[in-house]
Amino acid sequence: MKFYILLAFLFIAELASSAESDVLDLTDADFEATVKQYPTVLVMFFAPWCGHCKKIKPEYAKAAELMRTDDPPVVFAKVDCTEGGKETCSKYSVSGYPTLKIFRDGENSQEYQGPREAVGIAKYMRAQVGPSSKDILTVEAFEAFLKVQEPSIVGFFEKESDLKTVFLKYADKQREKLRFAHTSDPAILKKVGETDSIYLYRAPQLANKIEPATVExxxxxxxxxxxxxxxxxxxxxxxxxxDSINDFKNPLVVAYYAVDYVKNPKGTNYWRNRILKVAKEWEGKINFAISAKDEFQHELNEYGYDYVGDKPLVLARDARNQKFIMKDEFSIENLQAFVNDLDEGNLEAYVKSEPIPEKNDGGVKIAVAKNFDDVVPKDKDVLIEFYAAWCGHCKKLAPIFDELGxxxxxxxxxxxxxxxxxxxxxxxxxxxGFPTLFWLPKDKHDSPVRYDGGRELDDFMKYISKHATSELNGWDRSGKEKKTEL
Structure with missing residues:
Protein backbone atom coordinates (compact mmCIF):
# COMPACT_ATOMS: atom_id res chain seq x y z
CA MET A 1 0.00 0.00 0.00
CA LYS A 2 2.81 2.40 0.93
CA PHE A 3 4.45 1.63 -2.41
CA TYR A 4 1.35 2.76 -4.34
CA ILE A 5 1.03 5.91 -2.25
CA LEU A 6 4.68 6.69 -3.00
CA LEU A 7 4.05 6.17 -6.71
CA ALA A 8 1.09 8.52 -6.55
CA PHE A 9 3.19 11.23 -4.92
CA LEU A 10 5.92 10.77 -7.51
CA PHE A 11 3.36 11.00 -10.33
CA ILE A 12 1.90 14.23 -8.93
CA ALA A 13 5.37 15.68 -8.49
CA GLU A 14 6.24 14.77 -12.07
CA LEU A 15 3.12 16.48 -13.36
CA ALA A 16 3.89 19.63 -11.38
CA SER A 17 7.46 19.61 -12.62
CA SER A 18 6.28 19.15 -16.22
CA ALA A 19 3.79 21.98 -15.88
CA GLU A 20 6.52 24.36 -14.71
CA SER A 21 9.17 23.27 -17.22
CA ASP A 22 8.33 26.23 -19.48
CA VAL A 23 9.11 28.76 -16.71
CA LEU A 24 12.74 29.76 -16.13
CA ASP A 25 13.81 29.78 -12.48
CA LEU A 26 16.17 32.76 -12.15
CA THR A 27 18.40 34.05 -9.35
CA ASP A 28 20.64 37.06 -8.77
CA ALA A 29 23.48 35.17 -10.44
CA ASP A 30 21.81 34.69 -13.84
CA PHE A 31 18.89 37.15 -14.00
CA GLU A 32 20.51 40.02 -15.95
CA ALA A 33 22.30 37.79 -18.44
CA THR A 34 19.22 35.68 -19.09
CA VAL A 35 16.64 38.43 -19.69
CA LYS A 36 19.04 40.12 -22.14
CA GLN A 37 18.92 37.00 -24.33
CA TYR A 38 15.23 37.39 -25.21
CA PRO A 39 13.16 40.20 -26.79
CA THR A 40 10.26 39.81 -24.33
CA VAL A 41 10.30 38.20 -20.88
CA LEU A 42 7.49 38.12 -18.32
CA VAL A 43 8.92 37.80 -14.81
CA MET A 44 6.99 36.86 -11.69
CA PHE A 45 8.64 38.00 -8.46
CA PHE A 46 7.25 35.87 -5.64
CA ALA A 47 7.60 34.57 -2.09
CA PRO A 48 6.97 30.85 -1.39
CA TRP A 49 4.74 31.61 1.63
CA CYS A 50 2.51 34.05 -0.30
CA GLY A 51 -1.06 32.75 -0.78
CA HIS A 52 -1.68 34.80 -3.94
CA CYS A 53 1.59 33.48 -5.37
CA LYS A 54 0.52 29.89 -4.76
CA LYS A 55 -2.76 30.61 -6.52
CA ILE A 56 -1.25 32.17 -9.64
CA LYS A 57 1.70 29.76 -9.92
CA PRO A 58 -0.10 26.94 -11.82
CA GLU A 59 -1.90 29.47 -14.04
CA TYR A 60 1.42 31.13 -14.82
CA ALA A 61 2.98 27.79 -15.74
CA LYS A 62 -0.01 26.87 -17.90
CA ALA A 63 0.21 30.22 -19.72
CA ALA A 64 3.88 29.55 -20.45
CA GLU A 65 2.92 26.16 -21.85
CA LEU A 66 0.19 27.71 -24.03
CA MET A 67 2.74 30.14 -25.51
CA ARG A 68 5.55 27.63 -25.91
CA THR A 69 5.48 27.72 -29.74
CA ASP A 70 4.40 31.33 -30.23
CA ASP A 71 6.15 33.48 -32.80
CA PRO A 72 7.26 36.08 -31.82
CA PRO A 73 8.14 34.27 -28.58
CA VAL A 74 7.49 35.31 -24.99
CA VAL A 75 9.68 33.81 -22.26
CA PHE A 76 8.26 33.22 -18.78
CA ALA A 77 10.49 33.43 -15.71
CA LYS A 78 10.17 33.57 -11.94
CA VAL A 79 12.35 34.93 -9.13
CA ASP A 80 12.14 33.89 -5.46
CA CYS A 81 12.55 37.16 -3.53
CA THR A 82 13.21 35.35 -0.23
CA GLU A 83 16.18 33.27 -1.37
CA GLY A 84 18.38 33.54 -4.45
CA GLY A 85 16.68 36.62 -5.90
CA LYS A 86 16.80 39.10 -3.01
CA GLU A 87 19.10 41.60 -4.75
CA THR A 88 17.16 41.46 -8.02
CA CYS A 89 13.84 42.04 -6.26
CA SER A 90 15.33 45.00 -4.40
CA LYS A 91 16.78 46.46 -7.60
CA TYR A 92 13.36 46.43 -9.30
CA SER A 93 11.51 47.79 -6.23
CA VAL A 94 9.41 44.70 -5.60
CA SER A 95 7.37 45.48 -2.49
CA GLY A 96 4.48 43.01 -2.73
CA TYR A 97 3.87 39.49 -3.98
CA PRO A 98 3.35 38.42 -6.61
CA THR A 99 4.71 41.29 -8.73
CA LEU A 100 4.81 40.71 -12.49
CA LYS A 101 6.98 42.81 -14.79
CA ILE A 102 7.59 42.77 -18.54
CA PHE A 103 11.23 43.02 -19.69
CA ARG A 104 12.16 43.92 -23.27
CA ASP A 105 15.74 43.26 -24.44
CA GLY A 106 16.89 43.09 -20.82
CA GLU A 107 15.25 46.35 -19.73
CA ASN A 108 12.33 46.67 -17.31
CA SER A 109 9.64 47.86 -19.72
CA GLN A 110 6.35 47.94 -17.79
CA GLU A 111 4.27 46.46 -15.00
CA TYR A 112 2.04 43.55 -16.00
CA GLN A 113 -1.57 44.73 -15.65
CA GLY A 114 -3.42 41.78 -17.14
CA PRO A 115 -5.53 38.85 -15.92
CA ARG A 116 -4.29 36.25 -13.43
CA GLU A 117 -5.52 33.09 -15.13
CA ALA A 118 -3.72 31.13 -17.86
CA VAL A 119 -5.72 31.99 -20.96
CA GLY A 120 -5.94 35.64 -19.96
CA ILE A 121 -2.20 35.85 -19.25
CA ALA A 122 -1.40 34.31 -22.64
CA LYS A 123 -3.79 36.61 -24.46
CA TYR A 124 -2.41 39.69 -22.71
CA MET A 125 1.20 38.78 -23.44
CA ARG A 126 0.51 37.94 -27.08
CA ALA A 127 -0.75 41.49 -27.41
CA GLN A 128 2.56 42.80 -26.04
CA VAL A 129 4.78 41.46 -28.81
CA GLY A 130 4.95 42.28 -32.49
CA PRO A 131 2.30 44.21 -34.43
CA SER A 132 -1.32 44.22 -33.28
CA SER A 133 -2.30 42.20 -36.36
CA LYS A 134 -0.08 39.44 -37.70
CA ASP A 135 0.71 39.64 -41.41
CA ILE A 136 0.04 36.14 -42.78
CA LEU A 137 2.23 35.29 -45.79
CA THR A 138 1.44 31.63 -46.57
CA VAL A 139 -1.50 29.25 -46.58
CA GLU A 140 0.30 27.10 -44.01
CA ALA A 141 0.75 30.06 -41.66
CA PHE A 142 -2.92 30.98 -42.13
CA GLU A 143 -4.09 27.48 -41.22
CA ALA A 144 -1.75 27.37 -38.20
CA PHE A 145 -3.03 30.75 -36.98
CA LEU A 146 -6.62 29.47 -36.93
CA LYS A 147 -5.77 26.35 -34.92
CA VAL A 148 -5.26 28.26 -31.66
CA GLN A 149 -8.22 27.70 -29.33
CA GLU A 150 -9.31 31.34 -29.29
CA PRO A 151 -11.53 33.44 -31.54
CA SER A 152 -9.66 35.28 -34.31
CA ILE A 153 -10.45 38.27 -36.50
CA VAL A 154 -8.87 38.13 -39.94
CA GLY A 155 -8.76 40.75 -42.67
CA PHE A 156 -8.36 39.79 -46.34
CA PHE A 157 -7.08 42.70 -48.42
CA GLU A 158 -5.84 42.48 -52.01
CA LYS A 159 -4.61 46.07 -51.78
CA GLU A 160 -4.76 49.11 -49.51
CA SER A 161 -8.34 50.19 -48.73
CA ASP A 162 -10.49 52.14 -46.27
CA LEU A 163 -11.65 48.83 -44.79
CA LYS A 164 -8.05 47.77 -44.14
CA THR A 165 -7.42 51.07 -42.33
CA VAL A 166 -10.50 50.51 -40.16
CA PHE A 167 -9.37 46.95 -39.41
CA LEU A 168 -5.82 47.89 -38.38
CA LYS A 169 -6.97 50.77 -36.16
CA TYR A 170 -9.46 48.47 -34.45
CA ALA A 171 -6.73 45.84 -33.96
CA ASP A 172 -4.50 48.44 -32.29
CA LYS A 173 -7.24 49.28 -29.78
CA GLN A 174 -8.23 45.69 -29.04
CA ARG A 175 -4.86 43.90 -29.20
CA GLU A 176 -4.89 42.99 -25.50
CA LYS A 177 -8.33 41.35 -25.73
CA LEU A 178 -8.45 39.73 -29.16
CA ARG A 179 -6.11 38.18 -31.71
CA PHE A 180 -5.86 39.61 -35.23
CA ALA A 181 -4.29 38.69 -38.56
CA HIS A 182 -4.43 40.08 -42.07
CA THR A 183 -3.18 38.91 -45.44
CA SER A 184 -2.71 39.97 -49.03
CA ASP A 185 -1.24 36.64 -50.14
CA PRO A 186 -2.84 35.63 -53.49
CA ALA A 187 -2.95 31.94 -52.54
CA ILE A 188 -4.85 32.65 -49.33
CA LEU A 189 -7.22 35.11 -51.04
CA LYS A 190 -7.92 32.47 -53.70
CA LYS A 191 -8.45 29.77 -51.06
CA VAL A 192 -11.05 31.81 -49.11
CA GLY A 193 -12.47 33.59 -52.16
CA GLU A 194 -12.12 37.10 -50.70
CA THR A 195 -10.35 40.31 -51.75
CA ASP A 196 -11.52 43.03 -49.31
CA SER A 197 -13.31 41.67 -46.27
CA ILE A 198 -13.12 40.96 -42.53
CA TYR A 199 -14.10 37.66 -40.95
CA LEU A 200 -14.55 36.58 -37.35
CA TYR A 201 -13.40 32.99 -36.81
CA ARG A 202 -14.84 31.44 -33.67
CA ALA A 203 -12.61 29.29 -31.48
CA PRO A 204 -12.19 25.91 -33.25
CA GLN A 205 -13.05 23.84 -30.16
CA LEU A 206 -16.50 25.48 -30.16
CA ALA A 207 -17.35 24.35 -33.71
CA ASN A 208 -20.86 22.93 -34.08
CA LYS A 209 -23.56 22.25 -36.67
CA ILE A 210 -26.03 24.81 -35.34
CA GLU A 211 -24.13 28.03 -36.03
CA PRO A 212 -21.43 29.00 -38.54
CA ALA A 213 -17.79 28.83 -37.51
CA THR A 214 -17.09 32.10 -39.33
CA VAL A 215 -19.06 35.34 -39.65
CA GLU A 216 -18.43 38.04 -42.26
CA ASP A 243 -11.53 36.69 -18.28
CA SER A 244 -14.61 37.11 -20.51
CA ILE A 245 -17.31 37.46 -17.85
CA ASN A 246 -18.09 41.08 -18.74
CA ASP A 247 -18.83 40.15 -22.37
CA PHE A 248 -22.06 38.39 -21.37
CA LYS A 249 -25.01 40.65 -20.64
CA ASN A 250 -28.40 40.04 -19.05
CA PRO A 251 -30.84 38.46 -19.65
CA LEU A 252 -28.42 35.55 -19.39
CA VAL A 253 -28.82 31.79 -19.00
CA VAL A 254 -25.68 29.95 -17.85
CA ALA A 255 -25.10 26.19 -17.68
CA TYR A 256 -22.49 25.18 -15.10
CA TYR A 257 -20.81 21.79 -15.43
CA ALA A 258 -17.39 20.14 -15.90
CA VAL A 259 -16.34 22.33 -18.82
CA ASP A 260 -12.84 21.28 -19.91
CA TYR A 261 -11.70 21.75 -23.51
CA VAL A 262 -8.24 20.37 -22.73
CA LYS A 263 -8.98 17.01 -21.12
CA ASN A 264 -12.57 16.40 -22.23
CA PRO A 265 -13.61 18.43 -25.30
CA LYS A 266 -16.13 15.82 -26.48
CA GLY A 267 -17.86 15.65 -23.12
CA THR A 268 -17.89 19.43 -22.88
CA ASN A 269 -19.50 19.82 -26.31
CA TYR A 270 -21.96 16.99 -25.61
CA TRP A 271 -23.81 19.27 -23.20
CA ARG A 272 -23.09 22.52 -25.03
CA ASN A 273 -24.66 21.22 -28.25
CA ARG A 274 -27.89 20.58 -26.35
CA ILE A 275 -27.83 24.09 -24.92
CA LEU A 276 -27.19 25.47 -28.43
CA LYS A 277 -30.41 23.90 -29.71
CA VAL A 278 -32.40 25.94 -27.21
CA ALA A 279 -30.26 29.06 -27.56
CA LYS A 280 -30.96 29.10 -31.32
CA GLU A 281 -34.66 29.64 -30.62
CA TRP A 282 -33.92 32.74 -28.51
CA GLU A 283 -31.18 34.28 -30.64
CA GLY A 284 -31.05 38.05 -30.18
CA LYS A 285 -33.45 38.01 -27.23
CA ILE A 286 -31.81 35.99 -24.43
CA ASN A 287 -28.08 35.30 -24.07
CA PHE A 288 -26.64 31.87 -23.24
CA ALA A 289 -23.27 30.66 -21.97
CA ILE A 290 -21.47 27.70 -20.45
CA SER A 291 -19.10 27.98 -17.47
CA ALA A 292 -16.81 25.59 -15.64
CA LYS A 293 -18.43 24.79 -12.30
CA ASP A 294 -15.11 24.77 -10.43
CA GLU A 295 -14.09 28.16 -11.82
CA PHE A 296 -17.38 29.77 -10.78
CA GLN A 297 -18.01 28.16 -7.40
CA HIS A 298 -18.48 31.66 -5.95
CA GLU A 299 -21.44 32.21 -8.29
CA LEU A 300 -22.93 28.84 -7.42
CA ASN A 301 -22.73 29.81 -3.76
CA GLU A 302 -24.73 32.94 -4.55
CA TYR A 303 -27.57 30.63 -5.59
CA GLY A 304 -27.18 28.38 -2.56
CA TYR A 305 -25.28 25.56 -4.29
CA ASP A 306 -22.11 23.97 -2.94
CA TYR A 307 -22.02 21.11 -5.43
CA VAL A 308 -22.95 20.40 -9.05
CA GLY A 309 -23.43 16.82 -10.24
CA ASP A 310 -22.67 15.25 -13.62
CA LYS A 311 -25.42 17.09 -15.49
CA PRO A 312 -25.38 20.86 -16.01
CA LEU A 313 -26.94 23.16 -13.44
CA VAL A 314 -28.77 26.02 -15.16
CA LEU A 315 -28.95 29.43 -13.49
CA ALA A 316 -30.19 32.70 -14.97
CA ARG A 317 -30.55 36.41 -14.47
CA ASP A 318 -33.21 38.53 -16.12
CA ALA A 319 -32.88 42.08 -17.43
CA ARG A 320 -33.46 43.39 -13.87
CA ASN A 321 -30.61 41.17 -12.56
CA GLN A 322 -33.01 38.96 -10.59
CA LYS A 323 -31.75 35.40 -10.08
CA PHE A 324 -33.52 32.22 -11.20
CA ILE A 325 -32.79 28.50 -10.87
CA MET A 326 -33.85 25.69 -13.19
CA LYS A 327 -34.79 23.15 -10.53
CA ASP A 328 -35.68 20.31 -12.90
CA GLU A 329 -32.98 17.90 -14.07
CA PHE A 330 -31.21 19.10 -17.19
CA SER A 331 -32.74 18.11 -20.52
CA ILE A 332 -33.48 20.00 -23.72
CA GLU A 333 -37.20 19.95 -22.95
CA ASN A 334 -36.75 21.22 -19.38
CA LEU A 335 -34.38 23.95 -20.55
CA GLN A 336 -36.87 25.06 -23.21
CA ALA A 337 -39.64 25.28 -20.63
CA PHE A 338 -37.41 27.14 -18.16
CA VAL A 339 -36.33 29.76 -20.69
CA ASN A 340 -39.89 30.24 -21.88
CA ASP A 341 -41.05 30.84 -18.30
CA LEU A 342 -38.12 33.19 -17.75
CA ASP A 343 -39.09 35.22 -20.80
CA GLU A 344 -42.75 35.39 -19.81
CA GLY A 345 -42.01 36.32 -16.20
CA ASN A 346 -43.57 33.16 -14.77
CA LEU A 347 -40.67 32.20 -12.48
CA GLU A 348 -40.17 33.02 -8.84
CA ALA A 349 -36.88 34.84 -8.33
CA TYR A 350 -34.31 33.21 -6.06
CA VAL A 351 -33.31 35.34 -3.09
CA LYS A 352 -30.43 34.33 -0.85
CA SER A 353 -31.62 35.11 2.65
CA GLU A 354 -31.23 34.19 6.27
CA PRO A 355 -34.46 33.20 8.04
CA ILE A 356 -36.59 36.12 9.19
CA PRO A 357 -35.80 36.70 12.91
CA GLU A 358 -38.55 35.57 15.27
CA LYS A 359 -37.90 38.61 17.44
CA ASN A 360 -36.79 41.94 16.07
CA ASP A 361 -37.66 44.48 18.74
CA GLY A 362 -34.17 45.68 19.68
CA GLY A 363 -32.81 49.16 19.10
CA VAL A 364 -31.00 47.89 15.99
CA LYS A 365 -33.34 46.10 13.58
CA ILE A 366 -32.02 43.02 11.82
CA ALA A 367 -32.67 42.98 8.08
CA VAL A 368 -32.49 39.89 5.91
CA ALA A 369 -33.28 39.70 2.22
CA LYS A 370 -36.79 38.34 2.83
CA ASN A 371 -37.86 41.09 5.23
CA PHE A 372 -35.82 44.01 3.89
CA ASP A 373 -38.73 46.19 2.76
CA ASP A 374 -40.51 45.71 6.10
CA VAL A 375 -37.45 46.49 8.24
CA VAL A 376 -36.35 49.41 6.05
CA PRO A 377 -39.62 51.38 5.76
CA LYS A 378 -39.61 54.09 3.11
CA ASP A 379 -41.63 56.48 5.29
CA LYS A 380 -38.77 56.77 7.81
CA ASP A 381 -35.14 57.87 7.82
CA VAL A 382 -32.85 54.84 8.00
CA LEU A 383 -29.17 54.29 8.80
CA ILE A 384 -28.17 50.81 7.62
CA GLU A 385 -24.95 48.89 8.15
CA PHE A 386 -23.90 46.07 5.82
CA TYR A 387 -21.47 43.82 7.67
CA ALA A 388 -19.77 40.43 7.70
CA ALA A 389 -19.65 38.23 10.79
CA TRP A 390 -15.90 37.66 10.39
CA CYS A 391 -15.04 41.36 9.97
CA GLY A 392 -12.96 42.80 12.81
CA HIS A 393 -14.04 46.40 12.15
CA CYS A 394 -17.67 45.26 12.22
CA LYS A 395 -17.17 43.61 15.60
CA LYS A 396 -15.64 46.80 16.94
CA LEU A 397 -18.58 48.85 15.65
CA ALA A 398 -21.28 46.48 17.02
CA PRO A 399 -21.57 47.81 20.62
CA ILE A 400 -21.52 51.43 19.39
CA PHE A 401 -24.24 50.66 16.85
CA ASP A 402 -26.33 48.92 19.53
CA GLU A 403 -26.03 51.97 21.80
CA LEU A 404 -27.03 54.23 18.91
CA GLY A 405 -30.10 52.10 18.25
CA GLY A 433 -16.07 46.17 1.94
CA PHE A 434 -17.18 45.84 5.53
CA PRO A 435 -18.67 47.59 7.29
CA THR A 436 -20.40 49.78 4.67
CA LEU A 437 -23.07 52.20 5.90
CA PHE A 438 -25.77 54.12 4.04
CA TRP A 439 -28.15 56.90 5.04
CA LEU A 440 -31.64 56.60 3.52
CA PRO A 441 -33.66 59.82 3.78
CA LYS A 442 -37.40 59.44 4.25
CA ASP A 443 -39.24 58.85 0.93
CA LYS A 444 -35.89 58.94 -0.94
CA HIS A 445 -34.65 55.40 -0.42
CA ASP A 446 -33.96 55.01 -4.14
CA SER A 447 -30.96 57.33 -3.70
CA PRO A 448 -28.97 55.96 -0.73
CA VAL A 449 -26.19 58.20 0.58
CA ARG A 450 -22.94 56.50 1.60
CA TYR A 451 -22.01 57.32 5.20
CA ASP A 452 -18.30 58.13 5.39
CA GLY A 453 -18.26 59.88 8.79
CA GLY A 454 -16.70 58.85 12.07
CA ARG A 455 -17.57 55.58 13.80
CA GLU A 456 -17.98 56.84 17.38
CA LEU A 457 -21.39 57.31 18.98
CA ASP A 458 -21.09 61.11 18.98
CA ASP A 459 -20.22 61.09 15.26
CA PHE A 460 -23.38 59.16 14.40
CA MET A 461 -25.55 61.37 16.64
CA LYS A 462 -24.30 64.59 15.06
CA TYR A 463 -24.79 63.22 11.53
CA ILE A 464 -28.32 61.95 12.14
CA SER A 465 -29.35 65.10 14.04
CA LYS A 466 -28.21 67.22 11.10
CA HIS A 467 -29.62 65.09 8.26
CA ALA A 468 -32.87 63.79 9.77
CA THR A 469 -35.88 64.80 7.65
CA SER A 470 -37.64 66.09 10.77
CA GLU A 471 -35.71 67.42 13.75
CA LEU A 472 -35.23 64.77 16.39
CA ASN A 473 -37.36 64.98 19.53
CA GLY A 474 -34.41 64.60 21.90
CA TRP A 475 -31.59 66.40 20.04
CA ASP A 476 -31.26 69.66 18.13
CA ARG A 477 -29.72 69.96 14.67
CA SER A 478 -26.21 70.26 16.08
CA GLY A 479 -26.56 67.00 17.98
CA LYS A 480 -26.93 68.57 21.41
CA GLU A 481 -29.42 66.82 23.70
CA LYS A 482 -32.48 68.96 24.39
CA LYS A 483 -33.28 69.89 27.95
CA THR A 484 -36.41 68.35 29.36
CA GLU A 485 -38.76 70.77 31.14
CA LEU A 486 -39.82 69.64 34.64
Missing part, protein backbone atom coordinates in the same frame (compact mmCIF):
# COMPACT_ATOMS: atom_id res chain seq x y z
CA UNK A 217 -18.42 41.73 -41.34
CA UNK A 218 -20.75 43.66 -43.65
CA UNK A 219 -20.20 47.18 -42.29
CA UNK A 220 -17.73 49.90 -43.17
CA UNK A 221 -16.66 51.93 -40.13
CA UNK A 222 -15.03 51.33 -36.74
CA UNK A 223 -18.27 51.65 -34.78
CA UNK A 224 -19.94 48.97 -36.89
CA UNK A 225 -16.92 46.69 -36.53
CA UNK A 226 -16.93 47.13 -32.76
CA UNK A 227 -20.62 46.20 -32.57
CA UNK A 228 -20.15 43.29 -34.98
CA UNK A 229 -17.43 41.71 -32.83
CA UNK A 230 -19.36 42.31 -29.61
CA UNK A 231 -22.46 40.62 -31.06
CA UNK A 232 -20.78 37.63 -32.71
CA UNK A 233 -17.64 36.91 -30.68
CA UNK A 234 -19.02 34.18 -28.42
CA UNK A 235 -21.81 32.80 -30.58
CA UNK A 236 -25.10 31.40 -29.33
CA UNK A 237 -23.69 29.82 -26.17
CA UNK A 238 -20.19 31.07 -25.55
CA UNK A 239 -17.53 29.83 -23.16
CA UNK A 240 -17.80 32.21 -20.23
CA UNK A 241 -14.59 32.46 -18.22
CA UNK A 242 -13.41 34.88 -15.55
CA UNK A 406 -31.18 52.31 21.91
CA UNK A 407 -30.74 56.11 21.98
CA UNK A 408 -32.91 56.59 18.89
CA UNK A 409 -35.48 53.92 19.69
CA UNK A 410 -38.27 56.49 20.17
CA UNK A 411 -37.27 58.71 17.26
CA UNK A 412 -38.54 58.68 13.66
CA UNK A 413 -35.25 57.08 12.59
CA UNK A 414 -34.55 53.37 12.14
CA UNK A 415 -31.12 51.84 12.78
CA UNK A 416 -30.63 48.63 10.77
CA UNK A 417 -27.90 46.06 10.19
CA UNK A 418 -27.66 43.28 7.59
CA UNK A 419 -25.13 40.49 7.02
CA UNK A 420 -24.21 41.09 3.38
CA UNK A 421 -22.46 37.73 3.07
CA UNK A 422 -25.58 35.71 3.89
CA UNK A 423 -28.21 37.84 2.14
CA UNK A 424 -28.66 39.24 -1.34
CA UNK A 425 -28.08 42.99 -1.32
CA UNK A 426 -30.02 45.34 -3.56
CA UNK A 427 -27.68 46.59 -6.35
CA UNK A 428 -28.55 50.17 -5.32
CA UNK A 429 -26.17 49.63 -2.39
CA UNK A 430 -22.59 49.46 -3.64
CA UNK A 431 -21.12 47.24 -0.95
CA UNK A 432 -17.45 46.50 -1.58
Missing amino acids: FSGKDAGELTEFVKTNLHGLAGLRTR EKLKDEDVVIVKMDATLNDVNPAFDVR
